Amino acid sequence: MILEESEFRQRVAGCPVCGAGSAARVKLNDVRTHPRFPAALPSILSWLSCQGCGHVFTEFQWTAAGLAHVFSATREEQDPNFNPEAERATWAPVIEQCQGLLAIPDQFFLGDQAPTWVDVGCGSGGLISTAAEFGFRAVGLDLRAHIVQSLTAQGYQVLHQDLLALPEDFRAHVLSFFDVLEHLPAPIAALNKAAQILHPGGVLALSCPNRETSTWAQLERLNRNVYWGEFEHYHNFAGSQMVRLMRERGFAFRRYRVSSRYKACMEIYFVKTA
Numbered sequence: 001m002i003l004e005e006s007e008f009r010q011r012v013a014g015c016p017v018c019g020a021g022s023a024a025r026v027k028l029n030d031v032r033t034h035p036r037f038p039a040a041l042p043s044i045l046s047w048l049s050c051q052g053c054g055h056v057f058t059e060f061q062w063t064a065a066g067l068a069h070v071f072s073a074t075r076e077e078q079d080p081n082f083n084p085e086a087e088r089a090t091w092a093p094v095i096e097q098c099q100g101l102l103a104i105p106d107q108f109f110l111g112d113q114a115p116t117w118v119d120v121g122c123g124s125g126g127l128i129s130t131a132a133e134f135g136f137r138a139v140g141l142d143l144r145a146h147i148v149q150s151l152t153a154q155g156y157q158v159l160h161q162d163l164l165a166l167p168e169d170f171r172a173h174v175l176s177f178f179d180v181l182e183h184l185p186a187p188i189a190a191l192n193k194a195a196q197i198l199h200p201g202g203v204l205a206l207s208c209p210n211r212e213t214s215t216w217a218q219l220e221r222l223n224r225n226v227y228w229g230e231f232e233h234y235h236n237f238a239g240s241q242m243v244r245l246m247r248e249r250g251f252a253f254r255r256y257r258v259s260s261r262y263k264a265c266m267e268i269y270f271v272k273t274a
């Protein structure tokens with residue numbers, strides 16, 4: 001089968017994690033029957049495994065024209081069913097983890113000295129609104145204009161920009177990527193930027209699917225692993241891989257948790273040591 005580039009997708013030049021040019025195909029998946037898949041896009045997804053570092057990633061990434069279709073098919077916003085109480089219950093344990101790892105005095109949580117939390121890809125705003133309740137100066141980043149407008153109108157600080165566009169002298173105490181890294185064309189650039197932005201002792205929290213879980217193995221055995229069909233994702237990470245990548249960037253591994261939000265997903269917490 002010949003897989004072509006098109007106006008909607010381009011072939012990645014090498015492994016998005018280590019840059020190696022050699023990779024083996026691990027999965028071909030036709031997602032034409034996926035209920036949200038836009039009919040205009042090429043429907044066969046190809047997944048590769050890097051022969052340098054073992055990273056699992058898509059052979060193609062969407063171009064701007066392709067992404068316009070992807071975003072229109074997956075438009076999510078703060079709908080009338082948005083349930084703040086359910087969001088608080090979901091995010092409070094995450095925030096408690098970060099609060100416990102952040103070694104700063106209580107008075108920082110008062111007034112102008114509030115520690116800064118940057119949530120990359122803040123979506124419906126459940127995390128930043130709860131972090132604000134906990135006393136953080138919460139800043140959300142999102143690339144979808146309707147999300148930024150909606151949350152700004154509710155009084156939250158949300159920037160319509162990429163993490164990489166934050167100024168070099170911007171600093172944060174907590175930085176979170178919840179269910180975001182697997183969507184990024186260049187996740188390593190984002191992790192490097194996180195290392196630059198965080199104060200020493202700052203906390204990095206992330207979640208994404210983990211291909212080293214029992215759930216993942218079972219889905220593979222049953223040939224029902226939906227992650228091969230997630231057309232918005234470019235990566236399938238592993239827990240041990242994330243720990244290694246963050247150690248290389250000056251972070252100490254602190255805690256691993258099972259994510260309650262998605263199947264086979266992990267949450268990992270790191271502290272910046274230098």
Ligand SMILES: [Zn+2]
Pocket residue numbers: 015016017018019020050051052053054055
């Ligand atoms: Zn690699």
